[in-house]
Amino acid sequence: MPTLFEPTSFGAIKLANRVVMAPVTRARAGKDSVPTPIMAEYYAQRASVGLIISEAVGISRQGLGWAYTAGIWNDAQVEGWKKVTQAVHEKGGKIVCQLWHMGRMAHSSITGEQPVAPSPSTGPGHIHTYEGKVPYEEARALRLDEIPGIIESYVVAARNAMRAGFDGVQIHSANGYLLDEFLRDGTNHRTDAYGGSVENRLRLLREVTEAVIAAIGAEHVGVRLSPNGDAQGTIDSNPEAVFIPAAKMLNELGVAWLELREANPDSHQAFAGATEQPKLSPEIRKVFHGSLVLNQEYTRDTAMEAVSSGKADAISFGRAYIANPDLVRRFQEDLPLQEYDVTTWYGPHGEKGYTDYPFAK
Ligand SMILES: Cc1cc2nc3c(=O)[nH]c(=O)nc-3n(C[C@H](O)[C@H](O)[C@H](O)COP(=O)(O)O)c2cc1C
Structure with a gap:
């Protein structure tokens, strides 16, 4: 079995090692959802990882309702992302774009419209808007005739991501956002072809994945799921009955790689x-x-064990990557890890807690 530090491939993407940077929203973009120059510096600092999965990136104005996050639906955003992908590639790294529609977790003060979801519902907790943190709003059910437009937004975003120089995309179907809301019976109460049976609840993810594969090729496409636990209040009465068929379906579609975010019995994070x-x-x-x-x-030791025992091909790290741009080297040499500062997780804080974490000497 391979070690954590051996190369591998996800479809067309060649990774120098099996450490992956998990998608981490940091909210350092402009109000126009265009990436800023410090985002290029931040990602380039982390280019020694096998693969960077970008922060969640909005596929449309409707789908992006979080202050200072970036999108990929227009040319200005594509130009901004080109600087990021170039900076990562110059350092020899690989980067894919996580495609995001927030569904019921978006906010009208940013999107200009009521959030949409499979069925009317309201997320628990608060969202970051330009006016500060506010409670989530009630989402309305997407009409059947709106679904082709949602799928098209994923296709446009995937094509834009390839134009911007990304090595591929990851379809975000985790953490209680739109696609996850369709999968689970806690948020999907539809009675049409997109609700009810497991097959129907998988339909939107299947159609989005098929369309993105047709546009950019399966060898560039990954998917993220969060099968167990409570994904920001989005739950299912029988996760096993949904997520194993979902993984089977993604396998049949030829998705190159699948990332699973899995909570533990002692997880303490509010959102998982x-x-x-x-x-x-x-x-x-x-x-x-x-x-x-x-x-x-995962820690250095549990990650090394998971890869060398064949439980996984690679392990992704979220919070550790916030504070340790040189995480691969720290793991290789068993150096201590730096602690992250929660108060600067989400912008607007500029480079503070973003590009100013030092490399090991
Ligand atoms: C600040 C922050 C932002 C995050 N943003 C995203 C995101 O944009 N997309 C996503 O799928 N997960 C997001 N996550 C979840 C992480 O990808 C990861 O699943 C989580 O941090 C657990 O992994 P870890 O224990 O290695 O940190 C975020 C987590 C944190 C802490």
């Missing part, structure tokens, strides 16, 4: 809290034959 729901990754490993990336609360 403790769960007794067992991890589905061992079962998913049996039905998904592309590259499997596992995430959440």
